Every structure is written in structure tokens, then in C-alpha cells.
Amino acid sequence: MKSILHRALQFAVLLFYFNEVTPLNVLGIFHHPGKSHFFVFEPFLKELANRGHNVTVVSHFPLKAPLKNYRDISLAGKVKVIEDVFPIERSYLTLMKISSFLVKTGNTNCELMLEDEQVQSLWKTNTKFDVVVTELFNSDCPLGIAYGLKAPVVGLTSDALLPWHYKMFGVPFNPSYVPFILTDGGSRPTLFQRVEATVVDLYFNFIYKYFSQRPTRAMLLPHFGDVPDLEELGKDIKIGLVYHNFVMTGSRLFPANIKEVGGYHVAKPKPLPDALRKFIEESEHGVIYISFGSMLQSKSLSKEKLDAILGALSELPQRVVWKYEGSTLPGNPENIFISDWLPQNDILAHPKVLAFYSHCGMLGTTEGMYHGVPMVAMPIFGDQPSNAAAIEESGLGLRIQLKELTKETLLNTLRKVLRPEFRANVKSISRAWHDQPLSPMDSAIFWTEYAARHTNITYRTRAADVPTYQYLNLDILSILVGIPLVVVFVLCKIWCSSSKKAGRGQINRKSKMQ
Numbered sequence: 001m002k003s004i005l006h007r008a009l010q011f012a013v014l015l016f017y018f019n020e021v022t023p024l025n026v027l028g029i030f031h032h033p034g035k036s037h038f039f040v041f042e043p044f045l046k047e048l049a050n051r052g053h054n055v056t057v058v059s060h061f062p063l064k065a066p067l068k069n070y071r072d073i074s075l076a077g078k079v080k081v082i083e084d085v086f087p088i089e090r091s092y093l094t095l096m097k098i099s100s101f102l103v104k105t106g107n108t109n110c111e112l113m114l115e116d117e118q119v120q121s122l123w124k125t126n127t128k129f130d131v132v133v134t135e136l137f138n139s140d141c142p143l144g145i146a147y148g149l150k151a152p153v154v155g156l157t158s159d160a161l162l163p164w165h166y167k168m169f170g171v172p173f174n175p176s177y178v179p180f181i182l183t184d185g186g187s188r189p190t191l192f193q194r195v196e197a198t199v200v201d202l203y204f205n206f207i208y209k210y211f212s213q214r215p216t217r218a219m220l221l222p223h224f225g226d227v228p229d230l231e232e233l234g235k236d237i238k239i240g241l242v243y244h245n246f247v248m249t250g251s252r253l254f255p256a257n258i259k260e261v262g263g264y265h266v267a268k269p270k271p272l273p274d275a276l277r278k279f280i281e282e283s284e285h286g287v288i289y290i291s292f293g294s295m296l297q298s299k300s301l302s303k304e305k306l307d308a309i310l311g312a313l314s315e316l317p318q319r320v321v322w323k324y325e326g327s328t329l330p331g332n333p334e335n336i337f338i339s340d341w342l343p344q345n346d347i348l349a350h351p352k353v354l355a356f357y358s359h360c361g362m363l364g365t366t367e368g369m370y371h372g373v374p375m376v377a378m379p380i381f382g383d384q385p386s387n388a389a390a391i392e393e394s395g396l397g398l399r400i401q402l403k404e405l406t407k408e409t410l411l412n413t414l415r416k417v418l419r420p421e422f423r424a425n426v427k428s429i430s431r432a433w434h435d436q437p438l439s440p441m442d443s444a445i446f447w448t449e450y451a452a453r454h455t456n457i458t459y460r461t462r463a464a465d466v467p468t469y470q471y472l473n474l475d476i477l478s479i480l481v482g483i484p485l486v487v488v489f490v491l492c493k494i495w496c497s498s499s500k501k502a503g504r505g506q507i508n509r510k511s512k513m514q
Contacts, residue, residue: 023069024048024130024452027122027151028057029142031075031113032106032135034082035061036293036363040158040243040265041135044444046070047264048133051445056129058119073118079109090380090402095182098381099204103212106139110216113141114223123148123223131452136165136240140213143233144220152455154448155240159362159383160249163204168234170463172253173201179249179386184379184401186389187250235464238451241444243362247433248369249390255461259447263433264440265363266370269349276321279337280347283319286354288414289347289373291323292380293361299326306330311407312414318354321347348373355417356397360387369396372430374417376410378402395425 028045030038038061049055049069060081062072082105113119121127122145129151134142136155146153157165160181166173175197179186182200185193213230220227227233238257245262246252254260272280280287290309292298301309310330313320322329324338344364347353348371356368357376365387368375375397377388391397400413416422438446451459469475 024053024449025128026053026055026448026452027127027129027132027146027149028055028059029113029132029134029145030057030059030061031109031139031141032082032137033060033075033079033109034137036361037135037137037158040363041156043265043267044156044441045133047441047445048448056122058113058116073116073122075113075116078112078116079105094381095200099207102138103207106137106141106212107215107219110139110141111219114219119145120223131238131448133448136237137162138208138212139216140230140234141216141220143230143237144217144224144227147227147233148220148224152451153237154451155237156444157240157242160244160386161240161242163201164208165234165240167205168231168237168464169240169258170235170255170461170465171258172463175201178252179389181383181386182381184385184389184399186386186393188393235460238455238457238459239447241447243366244390245366245369245433245440247429248365248394248396250393255463257459257461259443261440261444261447262362263366263370264444266345266367269346270343272343272346272350276337276339276342276347279319280321280350280352283352285317286319286352287350288313288316288318288320288355288357288418289322289344289353290320290357291342291344291364292359292378293364298322298324305402305405308405308407308410312411315411316414316418318418321353345371354423355414357414360384360391362387365391369430369433372423372427374423374426376400376413376417378405395429397426 026048028041030041032038038059042061045055045057046063046067049067052069054069054071056071056073058073058075060075060078062074062076063070127149129149131154132142132146132149132151133154133156134146136157143153160179161169161171162181163173165171172178173180175185175189175194177187180189180197180201182204183189183193183197185197189197209231217227217230240258241261242254242258243262245260248262271277290298307330310333313336314333318335320333320336321342322336322338323340323342323344325340326338329336329338345367348356348367353371353373355376356364356373357378358364358368360375360377360379360383362383365375365377375391377391377397377399378401379385379388379399380402388399392399397417398413400409436443463471
């Protein structure tokens with residue numbers, strides 16, 4: 001008996017020893033002032049601190065309450081927080097405006113961060129960091145800082161990979177089956193959608209390379225000397241933590257240093273405010289929740305589209321909770337609860353919420369999947385088109401395009417997702433999403449610690465370094481096609497030459513006979 005207890009004690013001590021994590025000095029750089037983006041990353045950063053790591057965070061969103069092991073370097077007030085800035089409109093012109101907005105704000109935010117004295121003290125005092133965690137979005141400025149600090153990088157996204165991230169990580173982008181973040185094709189695009197994705201991909205990569213990465217490197221040079229091209233620093237990122245999951249987004253051809261960790265921001269639901277709780281719980285037929293996120297304004301809907309939505313909702317028995325920025329809706333419908341801010345995760349967790357009418361931002365989409373709420377997906381821009389395609393392909397909901405929005409189309413779509421069998425299927429998909437060996441948060445923390453522990457490992461795939469002509473097999477194609485063509489050409493020339501000689505010989509013989 002004593003022997004068994006002794007062995008058990010030894011096992012417990014060994015288990016404790018191997019699970020003990022040496023505290024890391026972690027630097028988080030999040031210089032993009034997007035509230036919805038940082039809302040994803042904040043729980044991850046706080047969890048790093050809760051697990052004993054020393055976390056220093058550069059961001060526009062300092063903690064409201066102090067947290068042990070967590071230090072803010074606040075950029076708050078330097079620029080306006082990005083929220084409620086885009087109208088509900090969809091066109092190629094909007095896409096071009098977004099590309100301009102991305103590179104301009106990325107450059108501005110980089111410059112403001114590099115000018116901050118607290119940020120400069122990080123490298124002027126030779127502060128040692130074991131790992132830098134940063135958002136992969138519209139600026140590679142943090143990669144230059146990490147290079148100056150000689151620290152490995154873990155990149156995080158709050159959505160799918162952007163066009164310039166594919167080459168960075170060596171991820172295959174084939175528009176015939178790879179969903180493109182900015183267009184509607186999903187994994188089964190039409191010919192037009194494949195052409196569209198190819199052109200938009202080339203455009204965004206060009207804009208980013210010459211109007212973001214080049215100016216950003218120029219900003220970094222005075223602080224760090226000879227900084228390598230940012231494309232090369234991007235290839236040295238140890239781990240990319242992308243915010244999606246194959247259950248919703250489908251199976252992708254990711255290299256080993258891309259990890260899917262979608263869902264770590266979803267918190268345990270809190271009690272709803274009394275008025276909202278009463279409105280939901282007193283609904284006899286359940287509730288439909290409507291939100292178009294923090295960057296789109298419902299009140300900017302055209303009168304035609306607003307009337308279509310209200311008309312469809314008026315024919316359904318369900319009550320509606322709507323994130324709406326205006327003070328009133330036309331007609332002041334009694335079955336609709338409106339507010340310019342709503343606790344979305346807590347609402348979606350309520351069992352009486354039967355459907356989610358959404359713009360398909362990744363946060364809301366993930367929360368809808370987490371809680372098993374069927375979705376009506378109406379994408380506008382950014383990652384929303386690809387998210388909407390994934391929602392429909394996975395069976396989580398149905399798509400409706402803004403240009404197709406009428407009372408009839410919305411009413412028919414809502415009625416389909418409100419069917420009990422549709423909801424049951426969504427619940428089963430949600431259960432599959434939850435069935436993971438590690439929670440998304442545990443996975444994100446593990447790979448961050450792994451990157452800090454094993455800095456000398458080669459993480460990137462060779463595909464990130466292969467020249468484009470080799471990656472596309474153009475050299476092989478030129479040999480397999482070119483050599484036969486040369487042989488055929490030579491044979492044709494010989495045949496033609498022989499035919500001409502034979503023809504001239506016959507003519508000469510005829511002339512002699514005459």
C-alpha cells in the first residue's frame with residue numbers, strides 16, 4: 001500500500017514538474033484601433049497573464065481594471081477608434097475605398113506608434129522579450145519592432161487570411177477551390193467568381209506591397225537601421241493563429257505553422273439586463289436577433305431596404321432584438337427591441353433566440369456557431385462574403401445578398417432557418433465544433449508558448465520561398481510543352497523543306513522532258 005502511495009506521489013510530482021511553465025516575457029503589439037478586432041485578442045492576452053506570463057501590451061484599448069502580470073502601453077487618444085465608419089453599401093468602388101483605407105490607416109498607425117516614447121523605450125532600454133504576439137492585418141510594422149528586439153513572432157488574426165498572407169506563409173491560393181476572403185465564391189466558385197477573385201487578389205497584393213510594406217519599412221529604418229524587406233520578415237513568423245475552424249470554414253491546405261483557434265474570445269454568458277431579459281423570455285414564439293456589427297450602421301440602410309426588413313418581420317410571430325443606432329424605427333413596432341449596443345454573446349446564448357440575421361463578421365459568426373443559432377447571412381465587405389459562403393456551405397445558415405433584399409426574399413429565408421429541423425442540424429454542427437481535444441484558448445496559449453520555447457526550429461514551409469514560376473510549375477510546363485513544340489516545329493520545317501525540294505525536282509524533270 002505504501003509503495004502504491006509512494007509511486008502515486010512520485011507521479012504527481014513529475015506531472016507537476018512537466019506541466020510547470022516558465023513565465024515568459026510577452027510583448028503584444030496591436031496598433032490597429034479597431035474595437036471589434038481587439039475584442040478578440042483581449043481575452044487571449046489576459047489569459048496569458050492569468051497563467052503567470054509577464055504581458056506588455058501596446059494598444060489603443062488599455063484595461064479598465066488592472067490585472068496582475070499585465071502592463072499597458074496605451075495609444076488611446078492618438079487616433080479615433082474605428083467603429084461605425086462604413087455605410088451599408090456593396091460595390092467595387094467600396095472595395096477600392098477599403099483598400100485605400102487599409103493602407104492609409106496602417107501607415108498612420110505605424111508612424112504614431114513608432115513616435116510614442118513608451119514604445120521607443122522598449123528597444124532603447126534593450127528590453128528582453130521571449131515572444132512577440134501581434135495582429136496580422138493591414139500593417140507589418142510590428143514585425144520590424146520584433147526584428148529590432150530579436151524576438152520570435154506569433155501572428156494572430158480576427159478573421160481569415162488576407163491576400164498578402166498566402167505567400168507569406170506559403171499557403172496555396174487556387175481560386176478554383178480556395179475561398180477568397182473578399183468575394184462570394186466560397187469553395188465552389190463560378191468562372192466569373194474565379195476571375196474576380198484572381199483580379200482582386202492581384203490588386204490587393206500590389207497595393208499592399210507598394211503602398212504599405214514599402215512606406216512602413218522606410219518608417220522603421222531610422223529606429224532599427226537596416227531592416228530586411230517586410231515580406232521576408234513575414235516569412236519568419238513562427239506561428240499563425242487564424243480565427244476560424246474547419247467545421248465552419250471547411251478543410252484548408254495549411255502548413256504546420258498555421259493553427260486554427262477560432263472561438264477563444266467567446267466567454268461564459270452573463271445575465272441579461274432586466275428589460276432585455278423580460279422582452280426575450282416573454283416571447284411566446286421565440287426571438288430573432290439582428291446585428292450588422294460595430295462598423296456598419298443599420299440606420300444607413302436605404303428606405304427601400306429598411307422597409308423590406310420591417311415588412312418581413314411584421315409577418316413573423318417572433319419578437320426581434322435589433323442593434324439599431326437610430327432612436328426609433330418607422331412605425332415604432334412593438335415586437336422589436338432596439339438599442340445601439342447589445343450584449344451579443346449573452347443574447348445568442350439564450351435558448352429563446354431562434355435565428356441570427358447578421359452581416360457575417362467573424363466574431364458574430366463564431367458566436368452564432370458556438371451557441372448553435374441558425375443564421376441569415378447578408379455580407380457587405382471585408383471577410384463577410386467568404387464567411388457568408390462558409391455559413392451556407394457548412395449548413396449553419398443561408399445567404400441573402402443586399403442587392404437581392406426584398407420583403408419576400410428575406411421572409412422566405414427567415415422561415416427556412418426558423419424550421420425546427422434546420423435548427424436541429426445547426427445544433428449538431430455546433431456540437432461537432434465543441435468536440436475538440438483542446439479548447440481554442442488552450443490551443444492558442446500552447447502554440448504561443450511553443451514558439452517561445454523552440455526559437456531555432458524552422459517553422460515555415462518551403463512553399464514560402466519558392467519563386468513564383470517554380471510554384472506554378474511554369475518551368476516544368478515549358479519543358480513538357482516547349483520541347484515537343486520545338487520537335488514538331490523542326491520536323492515540320494524538315495518536311496516542308498523536303499517537299500519543296502521534291503516539288504522543284506519534279507518541275508525540273510518535266511521541263512527537261514519538254
